[in-house]
Amino acid sequence: MSAMVVKADMLGGLIYAAMVAYLAAFVALARKRARAGGTLFALGCVLCLGAILTCWLQAGHPPLQNLFGVFLCLGALAYPLSVFWRRVLRVAGSPADALMGFVLLFPVGFEFQPDPVGLPPALQSPLLVLHVGAYMLAYVVLFKAGLQALTGLVGKGAPAEDGAVGPQEATWRLVRLGFPLLTLGLVLGAVWGKAAWGDYWQWDPKELWSLAMWLVYVAYFQVRRMFGERRPRLSSALVLGGAVVIVITLSWVNLARLFAGKHSYAL
Amino acid sequence: MKAGSKAEEWGALGVVLLLAALCVLGAFLRAERAAAVFSSAPLGFVWISTALFLFARLMRGRLWAGVPGAFVAGAGALFVLLGALYGSEAGHRLAGRLLGWHKFASGCTVLAQGELTSRVADVKLERELGELPFALRLDGFQVTHHEPRVGAGAPAEGPPAEAPARVRNYEASIAVVRNGGRVRSDLVSVNHPLHYGGYHFSLYDYGDDGAYVVLLVKSDSGLTLVYSGFGLVCAGVFWACWAMPVWAFVRERRERDGG
Numbered sequence: 001m002s003a004m005v006v007k008a009d010m011l012g013g014l015i016y017a018a019m020v021a022y023l024a025a026f027v028a029l030a031r032k033r034a035r036a037g038g039t040l041f042a043l044g045c046v047l048c049l050g051a052i053l054t055c056w057l058q059a060g061h062p063p064l065q066n067l068f069g070v071f072l073c074l075g076a077l078a079y080p081l082s083v084f085w086r087r088v089l090r091v092a093g094s095p096a097d098a099l100m101g102f103v104l105l106f107p108v109g110f111e112f113q114p115d116p117v118g119l120p121p122a123l124q125s126p127l128l129v130l131h132v133g134a135y136m137l138a139y140v141v142l143f144k145a146g147l148q149a150l151t152g153l154v155g156k157g158a159p160a161e162d163g164a165v166g167p168q169e170a171t172w173r174l175v176r177l178g179f180p181l182l183t184l185g186l187v188l189g190a191v192w193g194k195a196a197w198g199d200y201w202q203w204d205p206k207e208l209w210s211l212a213m214w215l216v217y218v219a220y221f222q223v224r225r226m227f228g229e230r231r232p233r234l235s236s237a238l239v240l241g242g243a244v245v246i247v248i249t250l251s252w253v254n255l256a257r258l259f260a261g262k263h264s265y266a267l
Numbered sequence: 268m269k270a271g272s273k274a275e276e277w278g279a280l281g282v283v284l285l286l287a288a289l290c291v292l293g294a295f296l297r298a299e300r301a302a303a304v305f306s307s308a309p310l311g312f313v314w315i316s317t318a319l320f321l322f323a324r325l326m327r328g329r330l331w332a333g334v335p336g337a338f339v340a341g342a343g344a345l346f347v348l349l350g351a352l353y354g355s356e357a358g359h360r361l362a363g364r365l366l367g368w369h370k371f372a373s374g375c376t377v378l379a380q381g382e383l384t385s386r387v388a389d390v391k392l393e394r395e396l397g398e399l400p401f402a403l404r405l406d407g408f409q410v411t412h413h414e415p416r417v418g419a420g421a422p423a424e425g426p427p428a429e430a431p432a433r434v435r436n437y438e439a440s441i442a443v444v445r446n447g448g449r450v451r452s453d454l455v456s457v458n459h460p461l462h463y464g465g466y467h468f469s470l471y472d473y474g475d476d477g478a479y480v481v482l483l484v485k486s487d488s489g490l491t492l493v494y495s496g497f498g499l500v501c502a503g504v505f506w507a508c509w510a511m512p513v514w515a516f517v518r519e520r521r522e523r524d525g526g
Binding site for chain 1: 283290293302305337373433434435457483493512
């Protein structure tokens with residue numbers, strides 16, 4: 001892994017401005033300044049979109065080839081998804097969402113480097129956007145579910161904002177939102193693997209971590225099926241475990257030589 | 268919940284967690300060793316037991332009674348398992364013995380420019396497996412590159428340098444010959460394998476100056492089951508997680524408006 005490098009160009013400026021906006025949004029939302037916080041959160045997202053567009057124009061393809069592009073897009077997703085689950089699913093925690101956006105952008109600003117020009121042959125497929133896009137959405141939603149599960153495990157279970165549901169119900173709603181996307185990402189990856197590498201399953205470390213992640217959420221559904229809302233600690237622990245596997249799959253598996261495999265270009 | 272049903276539900280949870288644990292352990296083994304371990308006899312027993320357990324659960328109708336989407340997803344998972352078992356080396360050997368269907372599950376074939384071959388070896392090219400019922404010929408091979416861009420990929424400091432040209436694609440022109448006549452000709456590239464005679468042929472490697480290419484040969488047996496399973500798993504999961512809550516919300520709203 002390279003040393004921390006500051007990006008002294010327009011792209012870097014957009015990324016750092018987005019980080020500042022997200023951090024300011026977190027402070028404002030945490031201090032109950034909803035209007036200012038919401039505006040700053042939206043501004044951070046717009047700046048992220050500007051960075052994505054800049055990368056896209058420079059490289060000639062969507063910035064999804066490596067962790068730089070993926071984390072940048074994850075950072076951009078924080079705002080629209082936060083709005084969606086707050087308004088539609090009535091899930092609380094906007095300050096945490098803004099902070100999550102900042103944390104996602106941090107390695108983009110200081111660690112990862114932009115996509116090199118030209119996609120390698122295996123990535124030249126419409127499934128790049130669909131497979132990676134489905135996974136990115138699923139990761140953000142299910143990580144948020146993990147945060148709600150953690151709130152349920154350590155907190156008193158009361159909603160943090162007016163009109164919001166409690167952590168256990170919020171976790172249930174978020175997992176039901178994210179799990180189909182996770183399933184779609186896994187299936188599209190298999191279909192793409194068949195076309196690009198000759199087989200739909202390669203026993204690649206990242207594939208195995210992804211399947212393990214999917215199975216953890218299947219276990220959560222099974223626990224809910226067996227006990228309903230009666231075993232909140234067990235079901236919350238599974239969703240929290242799923243969030244941990246997301247972090248491992250997205251970072252450790254991509255960065256560690258221990259898990260070198262077909263997905264190593266994601267570095 | 269009855270004692271038998273309770274044991275079945277706990278058993279289902281145990282199977283899911285066992286498979287998750289196996290996946291995590293397998294991830295530490297690297298792909299080649301993980302493939303060998305997951306295809307071994309003890310793990311074969313786990314796959315077959317899982318398939319039988321899933322089948323029994325589906326037949327008892329427990330998943331359908333709870334959430335219909337779960338039944339569809341469960342049926343999809345069973346299809347994937349059965350398709351994968353049939354498509355495996357062991358599945359091909361069994362089909363050969365019981366049904367007389369003789370196919371290679373997987374292997375490699377080396378095609379030299381202009382020469383016909385039907386020989387298939389293992390993926391390490393160490394052992395010859397046999398011959399295909401048709402022959403393949405490499406008529407041409409080329410590597411194309413992306414346009415190099417000045418400054419792209421250059422270090423942050425120092426003058427802009429010309430980045431090395433990156434490979435855009437590998438393309439092999441392959442002819443299929445049967446009974447002495449060419450029956451098909453295709454451009455095989457990454458993401459565009461050749462499908463013929465029950466096999467998929469994908470680019471695997473190539474020699475200096477494109478003098479030869481190595482094609483990965485994969486049998487398509489079981490693939491329809493696997494892909495049908497993928498479709499059913501997705502349909503079931505989206506049905507249970509997205510369609511049902513939306514439908515419940517719409518119905519509730521209608522009842523409220525009607526009342």
